[in-house]
Amino acid sequence: MAMTGVLRPGHAQLRVLDLEESVKWYTDVMGLVPMGRDKQGRAYFKTRAERDHNSIILRQADQAGIDFFAFKVLDKTTLEDFDRKLNAYGVKTERIPAGELLGTGERVRFKIPTGHTIELYAEKKDVGNGMGYNDPEVDVLSGPGIRPIRMDHALLYGADLDGSTKLFTEVLGFTLVERVKMEDGKTDLAVWLTCSAKAHDLAMVRHAEDDKLHHVSFQLQSWEGVLRAADIMSINRVSIDMGPTRHGITQGTTIYFFEPSGNRLETFSGGYDHYPDMHPITWSWEEVGRSIFYHDRKLNDAFLGVVT
Amino acid sequence: MASYRTITIAETCESYRCLQERSVLEGMEALGRKGIPVGCRRGGCGVCKVQVIEGQFTKRVMSRAHVSAEEEASGCVLSCCIRPSSDLRLRIVGAMKKNVCHSPAMAAL
Ligand code: FES
Ligand SMILES: [Fe+2]
Numbered sequence: 001m002a003m004t005g006v007l008r009p010g011h012a013q014l015r016v017l018d019l020e021e022s023v024k025w026y027t028d029v030m031g032l033v034p035m036g037r038d039k040q041g042r043a044y045f046k047t048r049a050e051r052d053h054n055s056i057i058l059r060q061a062d063q064a065g066i067d068f069f070a071f072k073v074l075d076k077t078t079l080e081d082f083d084r085k086l087n088a089y090g091v092k093t094e095r096i097p098a099g100e101l102l103g104t105g106e107r108v109r110f111k112i113p114t115g116h117t118i119e120l121y122a123e124k125k126d127v128g129n130g131m132g133y134n135d136p137e138v139d140v141l142s143g144p145g146i147r148p149i150r151m152d153h154a155l156l157y158g159a160d161l162d163g164s165t166k167l168f169t170e171v172l173g174f175t176l177v178e179r180v181k182m183e184d185g186k187t188d189l190a191v192w193l194t195c196s197a198k199a200h201d202l203a204m205v206r207h208a209e210d211d212k213l214h215h216v217s218f219q220l221q222s223w224e225g226v227l228r229a230a231d232i233m234s235i236n237r238v239s240i241d242m243g244p245t246r247h248g249i250t251q252g253t254t255i256y257f258f259e260p261s262g263n264r265l266e267t268f269s270g271g272y273d274h275y276p277d278m279h280p281i282t283w284s285w286e287e288v289g290r291s292i293f294y295h296d297r298k299l300n301d302a303f304l305g306v307v308t
Numbered sequence: 309m310a311s312y313r314t315i316t317i318a319e320t321c322e323s324y325r326c327l328q329e330r331s332v333l334e335g336m337e338a339l340g341r342k343g344i345p346v347g348c349r350r351g352g353c354g355v356c357k358v359q360v361i362e363g364q365f366t367k368r369v370m371s372r373a374h375v376s377a378e379e380e381a382s383g384c385v386l387s388c389c390i391r392p393s394s395d396l397r398l399r400i401v402g403a404m405k406k407n408v409c410h411s412p413a414m415a416a417l
Contacts, residue, residue: 017351017369063373064352239349262352262371306347306355
């Protein structure tokens with residue numbers, strides 16, 4: 001679809017077991033910019049290149065995982081429109097007042113069939129990327145930490161994959177880009193969806209337990225940048241799950257790794273552009289290994305079993 | 309100087325050495341064998357759950373989704389979150405059990 005409606009992933013709120021340790025890690029190792037804390041004590045971050053106030057919010061909790069994942073929509077009229085469409089589709093929505101999250105306008109919150117809490121919002125404070133809007137220089141992204149370009153997408157796990165896919169495609173205007181079939185050749189094991197011209201803005205895997213997070217992903221400039229990220233991870237003894245390698249699906253290069261509370265993150269680069277007229281790509285169960293990890297050509301134990 | 313502790317798995321009486329400053333899970337991982345379902349190594353995913361039945365250890369914070377306060381008090385912990393301060397005897401619980409206790413490689417230890 002043209003860039004109206006849902007624009008892009010906007011923010012993810014993650015639960016962490018030790019907030020201070022996590023704030024230090026997201027600042028020094030991920031190289032995100034701390035954007036302050038709110039009255040509840042939640043810590044806010046954005047990447048240096050992001051213009052909106054925040055994209056990652058950390059909440060101290062006694063278990064890891066994701067509280068909610070949000071998408072920015074074009075404007076307030078679009079937000080009202082989606083709220084109505086969701087209700088008409090039978091999805092209950094809740095309004096979270098502007099300012100409940102720092103720098104963020106009113107949010108429409110709802111649960112999807114896989115149990116995850118999703119939010120839509122139209123406004124987040126434009127704090128800029130530090131380069132200004134007139135005659136800017138290039139940001140060479142020097143300095144410590146991985147310093148990704150943006151928070152890019154998430155992979156969520158839950159049981160009613162078909163229900164969530166239907167909601168995103170039929171109500172929110174997402175397009176199916178790729179999918180993996182199960183052994184029966186019919187049932188979807190996983191789907192990759194986009195609301196833009198990216199290869200994916202959201203992916204989901206069928207899983208016995210609802211409301212689980214596989215990863216939140218950050219975009220890097222290049223394959224060279226992926227190797228640089230891997231070096232930084234080793235220097236800092238970050239727990240690496242897989243990579244650097246390539247995904248068959250989206251064809252992006254990737255590292256899966258874990259932040260200090262065991263939530264999986266990804267840094268990736270590349271992937272092709274997708275337009276809504278393009279035929280979705282289907283992977284068979286027999287080739288699932290190559291679809292996820294193109295070079296190993298098999299899944300690791302953690303891909304289907306380790307989530308928060 | 310590197311200081312090792314001996315970790316014994318009660319079900320099989322097999323043991324391995326673990327550096328005192330490494331997690332019990334890292335020690336097991338260092339054996340380089342297949343079948344140990346290593347997850348996040350950071351106390352979030354719960355796949356590495358064990359019950360310590362003998363010995364002292366230090367621990368870091370772990371997810372309550374996988375270890376309740378009562379369990380933690382009784383030595384039921386995530387092996388990626390504990391470091392041995394003495395030799396340990398432990399039982400494997402949770403997702404690791406079938407791999408560790410029934411893998412032919414473990415028998416060859
Ligand atoms: S490996 Fe994830 S909790 Fe220990
Ligand atoms: Fe991803």
